[in-house]
Amino acid sequence: MNDLLERFFALTPQMRLASYVGVALLLSLFYWNFSYSPTATALSERLSRLEELQTQQATKARQVAQLEALRKQVRELDAKLNEALAQLPDQKEIPDLLSTVSSLGRESGLEILLFRQRPEALQDFYAEVPVEMLMKGTYAQLTEFFDRVGKLNRIVNAKDISMKSPVVTEGRVVLSTSCTIVTFRFLSEEERARIAAERAKREQR
DSSP, X not given: OHHHHHHHHHSOHHHHHHHHHHHHHHHHHHHIIIIIHHHHHHHHHHHHHHHHHHHHHHHHHHHHHHHHHHHHHHHHHHHHHHHHHHTSOOGXXXXXXXXXXXXXXXXXXXEEEEEEEOOOEEOSSEEEEEEEEEEEEOHHHHHHHHHHHHTSSXXXXXXXXXXXXXXEEXXXXXXXXXXXXXXXXXXXHHHHHHHHHHHHHHHHO
């Protein structure tokens, strides 16, 4: 040991400095290989995993926010669907609805000459229920009738309106008016199934 020290101190200052630098480099290399490098690698892996988890968390948060928005949209669509379905009477309500339409005509001062239900036109989930009407009355009475029909809480349309044969009676112009009153009803599950089966049978031909 003493020989090593004597030899070391016998070196020139430049050689001793070079020895210091060499020892420092060896220690640094040893620290890098066995301590810092593994630690840095592990830290880098942890940081990468943390970044990945943060990205996943942000994605899930966005999905949750979108899910709530979609649920709200579904609730709004359900409400609108229920509101629309409420305007479509079912089969058992049709007679009362048609009776109401006829009553509105008489209450408006019209003389109802014809009120005849025609065959239904079946669609995918509803049926058109047409009623042929012929009535007499003034233009004001007719507009009052159509206005009242339009304010019903059920969907009722008037089409093919024709006014003719004006006659002056007691100072009033009375018109003969024909039209088709169309209301709609909601099909039952059995009817929808039957329509779907008939359509599938036609498509197979």
